[in-house]
Amino acid sequence: MPESVTLEVNGARVIVPRGTSVAAAILAHGSNTFRQSVSGAPRGPLCGMGICFECRLTIDGRRHARSCQIFCEDGMSVQTDG
């Protein structure tokens, strides 16, 4: 078994294998709305490689982090905007 990491997504404990991106972790745990668009529509990842900014959310208090480009770390706190 690969080593796992534990993080918090919207206050809930999420455990994923090390090397999982934050975006993949959120999708894997059944949420697909990462943010609200400027007119309030639900949005989730599109490009998966850091260019579209649709998967942006708040990681450890930092807003607008691109969750597809950041690996999950132990103790990380993630807030979606959906």
Added chain:
Amino acid sequence: MADIPQVFDVLVVGAGPAGMAAAWAAASSGASVGVVDDNPSPGGQIWRSESAHPSTPEAVEWYRRISSVKIAFVHGAKVVDHPAEGVLLAETWDGVSELRYRKLILATGARERFLPFPGWTLPNVMGAGGLQALVKSGLPVAGKRVVVAGSGPLLLAVAAYLKKHGAAVMLIAEQAPWQRLAWFAAALLARPAKAMQTIRLKRELGGVPYLTSCWPVAAEGEGKLERVTLRRGKKTWSVACDYIACGFHLVPNTELAELLGCAIENGCVRVDQWQQTSREAVYCAGEPTGIGGLELSLVEGQIAGFAATDQKKSARALIVERKACRRFARQLDRTFALREELKSLAAPDTIVCRCEDVPLARLRENDSWRAAKLETRCGMGPCQGRVCGSATEFLFGWRAESVRPPLFPARVEVLAMAEAAAQSGDTNRAA
């Protein structure tokens, strides 16, 4: 992070195959070489998350090569500005790197072209490479129903990858007509490596329908995707699915080259036989010079790396191979050219600019990219037009006119540093 020298002899932007090849070739001369890349590890998108376990002999070989020479990698760093000659600024999670260089090699890769269609903004409608990248980054897809759609050879690779990871790939919808694909397949036979790849893919995809002249016309669902409607000829039907993986081939990432003042031709960075751009000491390799795939990227990367370090003989030895790869690239362009019908996919209320929620009807009131930006804020959100720009180029023939720093949204401290670096750069020039 490896130790960063005061000034790199060669700095490579992008750690995909072209960047890896360029860095290896340059470092083989003994030059000090740095590679800056936005992703967490080298490999670009094609070898994303493979650095520990490369999946093909080619990947194994290139990871071996880059670890056989001294290269300073700066990962998780997006280049946002070129504040002065010989300097790039890259934003990282916890700071900013000021990277100084004598020669620069741009290997910034490509992105998918997305075309707006009703429902394409629903969560779980993603790029083809987009969904693959997420799976490579740990998203499980076993048992998920996926429709792969759009255009290009990437669709086959993505479908095979998803199937291997347990997804139920319902079908592949390729917009190109079969006549062109048949011609392309014949051309492939002239390149044994490519032909073998295709045969392997076909075997892996056994049982998955590959429908040509077929494309998605709507994605629907309550809050998230539930089904996609497809059209082929006069037939329209719906397929229930958990994900749509949809991308219409690729477009080169040329923003940094444009910021540096490199000449662009037909949407690609213009290079000479040594992969040098119109700017002296600035080279470019791989997809930004024209979409050509893995082999061309590796060859161009090596030529750029050798040429930038005065190893002209080694560079020259690769020119014949590059020519063959470029022929293949031109066939790609012809085969997967987008059909006119796709211009009417979006409805008046379909969002085109996803950052600013600008619908098609509002864009139609304008006659240029610039006018649309001013009137509707199209292209002015965080992606800076990287998504809607290639769509409006296809839909309206608009071309983005200017690229300005920062190339990506950046923190205020990074902008302040850019300003400081620009001023010290001016001082240096004055002295």
